[in-house]
Amino acid sequence: MSERERAAATVAVPKGRRFPPWPQAGRAQRGLGAEESRRERKRRERLEERDAAIPVELYGLKRGTIPLLTACCVLFAVFTLIPIVWIVINSTKTQANIFQSFGFWFARPFEFFHTFGNLFRDVDGDGTYSHWFYNTVLYSVVAGVGATVLAALGGYGFARFEFRGSRLFFAVIIAGLLVPITLVAVPLYLVYAKVHLINSIWGMIMPSMVTPVGLYLMRTYVELSIPRELLDAARIDGASEVRIFFRVALPLMVPGLMTVLLLSIAGTWNNYILPLIIFSTNNLFPTTVGMGLWLQHAGNSGDTNLFPLLVMGGLITIIPMIALFALLQRYWRGGLLLGSVAN
């Protein structure tokens, strides 16, 4: 099936469609979507999933296979949850108890709120966690929105226009996929030293806006979900290109945009080496670098009570990301795969 047929099928034949992978993209095109409540949607998705699967009885499995496989899943789930459970439990402990009590159960005194309060104070002279947290949010949101805007414009441009050099430009961007982000950090430092961008928040935000992956995802998404015919129809009606982009294309791109937004926010949120290299003022650190610093100092001087802060800081750093991924999971689940469907 050619790409265009695939896109056309997306619009015309809602049943049995595979592209785009987001269920609600097709719904939006059919003018549905908004009315459905969250619970209804969950139920429908569950039913769809059950209908799509081949009944298990047909596989001719031996008795006991399903309990055995479920047990395997449970084992791996335990492995996955061990550190999470550990960090939740130990965020309530004193420094002595973190080391001396049993790691997977609570121990008195209950210090959760005391430690949480300490996140707002400069305990060891390294800096205040709440300040780092603010930085992390600032960098992630600005860079995430910026990356999404750039990827949306660029992906649409590459997917639906041919112009002189478009293939060359795209090849250059794809080559960027092969260049490890960590490796760009040192060269960036060299350039920043020349143009005085060291210790500037833009030195952190601007490179985080460059996501070849995001652009690539958007291009693939536009190719699969926005038919050329739709854009041509708008052109014949006399709409300007800018208007077409905002009124016709953008609404259809929302699920793809959410994936790029989420991935670029998470990428900046988790970034460690770039801020480590370009920031020398503790006030500018994101949580990751701040916690790295705490860890170093906690190891060197045992009495500063930094370990409970470290555990609590880790927990607070994780929670927003897990919440964000959980809330938006119907968007990114299919989007992650886009990288491999273009062929």
Add this chain to the structure above:
Amino acid sequence: MSSTTEVIAPARRETAARRAPGRRRSAYARRRGRSGLAFVTPFMIVYTLFMVVPLIYAIYQSLYTTKLIGGTTFSGFANYSTVLKSGPFWGGVIRVVIFGGIQIPVMLAIAFFFATTFDLGVAKWGRVFRAIYFVPFAVPIVVSSVMWGFLFDPNYGPFNRLMNSIGFHNFNWLSGNLMVPSIIIIAIWEWTGYNCIILYTALKSVPRDLIEAAILDDTPLWKIILRIKLPLVRPAIIMLIFINTIGAMQLFIEPTILNSYQAGVVTNTYTPVIDIYNTAISNGEYQLGAAMAVVLAFVIIAISVTSLAFRNRRREFG
């Protein structure tokens, strides 16, 4: 993402189809071309300034040497020959290659196993497990290394107590011999869920009729999985191998953080990126660090291209 050639191929095909040979581009087409250029310009500008320029500047810098006496002078490939002859640097490269060579296959096998299980629906509560497995992806690597550092701590860590209580005294998860295996465990913890979700989504798009036909032919389940499903999700697997390889070669955060729990194992040259960081930033030898970064980039590109070539050959014969 799976390959440069594949990525560009659709665009090329389209262009050829849309522009018949010998036909001149109309004014309309030219105007549209200009708006296309306008759409991609913002990305290209930021990309050029913050990716292309730094890389070119780093290559330029790597050709110079700064001495205390005599200042900065052009030194040709002197930095590169220093890097190429540096035993610790290549030791680090070999270490991350071994790390990736073990971690990636093991992780992909686990991820494929669970993705298949979920796809077939042969385990209960698949949705719940899928959600749980994905959680580590949302955890910053710094935080996961901190958590695992506590768990592996040689003096107080619960895992150490466990080993003690079953008779392994003086067991140290973070000792010289076990550091790489421990980092492999951490990396498997971090990335299996993400890989599993991608494989699961890929498996879901395998046409149902194909599997039904195979079942009607009495094909055993393992054959359906390995002979029908696995080949059909190969593009996704190749993409994952790519992403994971590039990631593994840049191993930096986990050893750096674990160093605080067990001093002395993670040296200044433990992995190539640690080596680059220490050379360029800590020691201030920018030019040498830049040369190391360029060499490492070439190593990564070489590995990627080799695996691509291997794959293309496979496709030709298979």
